[in-house]
Amino acid sequence: MDFSSWMSAIQERTERALERLLPAADVAPARLHDAMRYSTLGGGKRVRPLLCHGAGEILSAAPEALDLAACAVEMIHVYSLVHDDMPCMDDDVLRRGKPTCHVEFDDATALLVGDALQSLAFQTLAGPGVQTDAARQISMLHLLAQASGSRGMAGGQAIDLAAVGQQLNVRELEFMHIHKTGALIRAAVLLGAHAGNADDAALDSLSHFANRVGLLFQVVDDILDAEASTATLGKTAGKDAAQNKPTYVSLMGVADAKRLAADLLREAKTALEPLGPRAQRLAELADYIVQRTY
Amino acid sequence: MDFSSWMSAIQERTERALERLLPAADVAPARLHDAMRYSTLGGGKRVRPLLCHGAGEILSAAPEALDLAACAVEMIHVYSLVHDDMPCMDDDVLRRGKPTCHVEFDDATALLVGDALQSLAFQTLAGPGVQTDAARQISMLHLLAQASGSRGMAGGQAIDLAAVGQQLNVRELEFMHIHKTGALIRAAVLLGAHAGNADDAALDSLSHFANRVGLLFQVVDDILDAEASTATLGKTAGKDAAQNKPTYVSLMGVADAKRLAADLLREAKTALEPLGPRAQRLAELADYIVQRTY
Numbered sequence: 001m002d003f004s005s006w007m008s009a010i011q012e013r014t015e016r017a018l019e020r021l022l023p024a025a026d027v028a029p030a031r032l033h034d035a036m037r038y039s040t041l042g043g044g045k046r047v048r049p050l051l052c053h054g055a056g057e058i059l060s061a062a063p064e065a066l067d068l069a070a071c072a073v074e075m076i077h078v079y080s081l082v083h084d085d086m087p088c089m090d091d092d093v094l095r096r097g098k099p100t101c102h103v104e105f106d107d108a109t110a111l112l113v114g115d116a117l118q119s120l121a122f123q124t125l126a127g128p129g130v131q132t133d134a135a136r137q138i139s140m141l142h143l144l145a146q147a148s149g150s151r152g153m154a155g156g157q158a159i160d161l162a163a164v165g166q167q168l169n170v171r172e173l174e175f176m177h178i179h180k181t182g183a184l185i186r187a188a189v190l191l192g193a194h195a196g197n198a199d200d201a202a203l204d205s206l207s208h209f210a211n212r213v214g215l216l217f218q219v220v221d222d223i224l225d226a227e228a229s230t231a232t233l234g235k236t237a238g239k240d241a242a243q244n245k246p247t248y249v250s251l252m253g254v255a256d257a258k259r260l261a262a263d264l265l266r267e268a269k270t271a272l273e274p275l276g277p278r279a280q281r282l283a284e285l286a287d288y289i290v291q292r293t294y
Numbered sequence: 295m296d297f298s299s300w301m302s303a304i305q306e307r308t309e310r311a312l313e314r315l316l317p318a319a320d321v322a323p324a325r326l327h328d329a330m331r332y333s334t335l336g337g338g339k340r341v342r343p344l345l346c347h348g349a350g351e352i353l354s355a356a357p358e359a360l361d362l363a364a365c366a367v368e369m370i371h372v373y374s375l376v377h378d379d380m381p382c383m384d385d386d387v388l389r390r391g392k393p394t395c396h397v398e399f400d401d402a403t404a405l406l407v408g409d410a411l412q413s414l415a416f417q418t419l420a421g422p423g424v425q426t427d428a429a430r431q432i433s434m435l436h437l438l439a440q441a442s443g444s445r446g447m448a449g450g451q452a453i454d455l456a457a458v459g460q461q462l463n464v465r466e467l468e469f470m471h472i473h474k475t476g477a478l479i480r481a482a483v484l485l486g487a488h489a490g491n492a493d494d495a496a497l498d499s500l501s502h503f504a505n506r507v508g509l510l511f512q513v514v515d516d517i518l519d520a521e522a523s524t525a526t527l528g529k530t531a532g533k534d535a536a537q538n539k540p541t542y543v544s545l546m547g548v549a550d551a552k553r554l555a556a557d558l559l560r561e562a563k564t565a566l567e568p569l570g571p572r573a574q575r576l577a578e579l580a581d582y583i584v585q586r587t588y
Contacts, residue, residue, distance in 0.1 A: 023444055023445065027445075028449075028453070028469075029444065029449045029452040029453050029456065031452065031456065032444050032448070032449060032452035033444060036444060079409075080409075083405055083409060086382075086405065087382075088380075088381075088382075088400075088401035088402045088405060089402050089405065106382075107382035108382045108383050108455050109452070109455070111377055111380065111382060111383065111405070112444075112448050112451055112452050112455075114409070115373075115374075115377060115408070115409075115412065115442075115448045115451075116443045116444035116448040116449065118409065118412050118413070119412070119439050119440075119442040119443030119444070119446070119448060120439070120443050120444065122416045122435060122438075122439040123436060123439035123440055123443060126432050126433075126435040126436035126439055127436060134428035134429045134431075134432055135428045137428075137432055138420050138428055138431055138432060138435075139420075141416060141420040141432075141435055142417060142420035142421060144416075145413050145414070145416040145417035145420055146413075146417055148409075148413040149410045149413030149414050149417060150317055150323065150326050150327060150330060150406075150410035150413070150414065151317065151321075152413070154326070154406050154409045154410040154413060155322075155323050155326060155410065157406055157409075158323040158325065158326035158403070158406050159322070159323050161402050161403070161406075162323065162325065175322075
């Protein structure tokens with residue numbers, strides 16, 4: 001199977017799994033469930049599920065187990081987008097080419113959508129079918145919780161908030177992104193690996209890969225935000241500059257940011273070498289992250 | 295030990311455990327951690343931790359395990375208060391006698407405080423020391439996630455939002471409270487029981503007890519909101535009536551609401567009978583919930 005077919009297949013099975021895991025839109029409270037489905041289904045590149053499956057396939061994890069881990073991470077990601085778009089945060093009206101949750105519904109519903117998606121992520125990862133080894137499943141839950149919390153993604157958002165209008169250096173910007181984006185990207189990769197009973201050596205290689213990819217993802221995001229149009233992105237473009245937010249592009253310029261991206265890509269692929277040819281999907285995914293245009 | 299000393303002892307050890315589990319206020323991101331500690335520490339009756347310890351003691355659970363389960367539930371409770379107080383929800387300025395989190399800090403920080411507290415709850419319950427039986431620990435995580443989510447507490451909030459200005463009957467009001475308050479109260483009791491390796495019969499009795507106590511708690515809350523002053527409550531009194539929210543008092547009047555509370559209290563105690571004299575603390579707790587004045 002070529003990469004593009006593999007990617008479509010994973011995106012499709014992720015969509016089906018999310019469909020199944022989210023409560024139906026006619027189950028009470030219907031408006032909340034409707035809004036949870038609106039925010040989660042039918043969009044998104046599903047980068048984290050792709051990383052989760054890519055890592056899990058190296059360790060021969062069961063695809064059904066990877067679906068659950070991938071959906072748990074994606075639910076955390078979607079909840080963070082819904083909250084991040086709210087008026088008290090980024091106040092954004094467009095996401096994945098559609099009105100954001102609080103615009104389509106209302107602020108209170110968006111708040112609860114995010115809250116309930118976070119709970120559903122842990123419920124999914126604590127459910128049956130994730131791992132036959134219960135102790136390892138607990139590690140997976142601990143890993144996702146840590147990656148989501150105040151010293152992971154939510155903490156990154158807080159650092160981001162504090163950074164608006166500030167002069168950061170590249171080191172401080174990196175610290176922010178390691179939390180804001182990196183922690184969950186790393187969780188996606190490691191949860192896939194844990195679903196496949198990875199040993200410490202494999203976890204080490206994958207952790208190193210994920211750290212590079214997490215930063216890579218953000219550098220590319222900053223380049224896209226500076227260069228692409230709103231129509232292509234499906235979300236408001238040029239927003240970082242407009243909000244006076246520090247980015248890799250504002251700190252080092254587009255040319256150096258692109259060089260940094262190339263370095264990170266090379267390092268990410270080097271980290272995969274000990275894993276052999278089965279790591280090909282993850283290498284292709286790293287390429288895809290650099291080449292994507294939205 | 296008499297009930298009042300027992301209660302103080304549990305409240306104190308809960309406070310110490312929360313102190314220890316929350317990141318220090320000087321750890322980055324410092325403002326977020328400061329706000330998490332502000333919202334969580336030094337206040338609250340700790341009803342859920344008391345229920346958790348009361349149930350766990352019946353099954354001889356280790357006090358240290360109960361601390362972790364109790365703190366996990368309390369973190370979920372506190373996150374819900376922080377989000378519930380935000381301008382897009384109840385827009386309240388006073389909680390536990392202090393300015394609410396978004397007033398003391400800002401809306402974005404309050405949003406992230408709630409988000410990060412939810413993650414920390416699951417991180418705590420997925421940590422070491424909760425249960426030696428890993429499969430049972432996973433059930434505990436699943437239970438807490440379900441109780442917190444769209445068919446538990448967050449769902450109850452959504453039903454509550456939809457009910458503002460609506461004519462509900464007692465059955466609909468009960469449906470709302472079973473989700474909004476009842477689900478987490480039940481989780482507190484059952485997590486305590488699971489920490490002590492409860493069998494199905496004990497879980498059944500405790501589940502029945504918790505369902506009655508959850509409703510009891512809300513009926514008493516409605517009576518207090520109608521009768522008490524803001525100074526005594528430490529939160530804004532008379533708010534439900536002002537917001538035209540349906541309550542047990544608005545639906546059935548104070549006298550009938552008090553009769554309902556007496557019935558629920560009797561049923562809760564009956565549910566404890568199969569558990570023998572060790573259930574005394576839970577019976578006393580139910581009495582305390584009825585007698586509390588704030």
